[in-house]
Amino acid sequence: MRKPILVANWKMNGSLHSNQALLVRMLAKLRPFRKTVEVAICPPFPYLFQVRDLLGYTGISLGAQNASRAPSGAHTGEVSATMLQEMGCRYVLVGHSERRALYHESDNDVAARFRQVRSANMTPILCVGETLEEREQGQTMAVIERQLRAVIDDIGMAGLTGCIIAYEPVWAIGTGRTATPEQVAETHWAIRQFLENCEAGAGESLRIVYGGSVKAGNAADLFRSPEVDGGLIGEASLQADEFSDIGAALANRVAETESACDTLG
Numbered sequence: 001m002r003k004p005i006l007v008a009n010w011k012m013n014g015s016l017h018s019n020q021a022l023l024v025r026m027l028a029k030l031r032p033f034r035k036t037v038e039v040a041i042c043p044p045f046p047y048l049f050q051v052r053d054l055l056g057y058t059g060i061s062l063g064a065q066n067a068s069r070a071p072s073g074a075h076t077g078e079v080s081a082t083m084l085q086e087m088g089c090r091y092v093l094v095g096h097s098e099r100r101a102l103y104h105e106s107d108n109d110v111a112a113r114f115r116q117v118r119s120a121n122m123t124p125i126l127c128v129g130e131t132l133e134e135r136e137q138g139q140t141m142a143v144i145e146r147q148l149r150a151v152i153d154d155i156g157m158a159g160l161t162g163c164i165i166a167y168e169p170v171w172a173i174g175t176g177r178t179a180t181p182e183q184v185a186e187t188h189w190a191i192r193q194f195l196e197n198c199e200a201g202a203g204e205s206l207r208i209v210y211g212g213s214v215k216a217g218n219a220a221d222l223f224r225s226p227e228v229d230g231g232l233i234g235e236a237s238l239q240a241d242e243f244s245d246i247g248a249a250l251a252n253r254v255a256e257t258e259s260a261c262d263t264l265g
């Protein structure tokens with residue numbers, strides 16, 4: 001069974017003071033679900049060191065929000081994957097829609113970043129998703145397949161092994177508007193089918209998480225389908241209680257799925 005994961009994307013928020021207060025409360029509140037749900041925190045680069053120290057031996061992983069497409073050298077302002085690995089990162093977001101839209105990262109850029117993360121022995125969390133216009137034109141899967149294909153063409157299916165895919169409809173990120181549980185389940189299923197067609201077993205083994213205005217109040221609905229292996233959480237990850245309640249909703253779903261499996265024998 002795929003272990004569910006909850007990933008906090010703090011985006012460009014926080015301070016030394018607020019991070020400390022947030023994490024102390026969050027760690028205490030997440031303790032009951034740590035065995036069932038994996039958790040990763042992706043702070044802004046300058047706080048990686050602080051967050052790494054606060055996470056200590058809690059079992060909660062450190063992640064970064066991006067990595068350079070270059071391994072090293074004259075790339076002012078960039079941070080390489082090997083630096084992130086040295087800082088203790090286990091996960092790195094690649095292709096977040098804010099990076100694609102605001103910083104013009106193309107599918108090829110995203111593929112190159114993915115490759116760097118892989119070469120530095122970390123796990124990429126590859127963000128894919130359509131705009132509202134693309135969804136309304138029935139282009140959702142065409143867009144997602146194009147985004148996935150760019151990475152597969154660059155690194156091959158073997159390079160995808162163990163990575164995480166985050167389905168994040170662009171129109172649901174930071175907008176308060178969420179996809180319906182049916183849209184989420186349907187799109188996750190279609191992504192699995194696509195991966196399965198690329199390589200037998202890939203669809204079943206990869207974790208696919210949902211992101212886009214997940215809150216404590218809608219998490220149980222959004223996580224209802226076993227197609228959903230967790231969440232990538234932006235705004236709600238800046239509040240300890242909200243984030244841990246989302247964790248609780250995911251842990252409950254897992255427990256329900258397990259007991260249904262036990263009943264079926």
Ligand code: PEP
Pocket residue numbers: 009011168172173174175176211212213214232233234235236
């Ligand atoms: C995100 O940043 O990946 C995200 C899903 O943000 P939010 O939860 O705020 O929509």
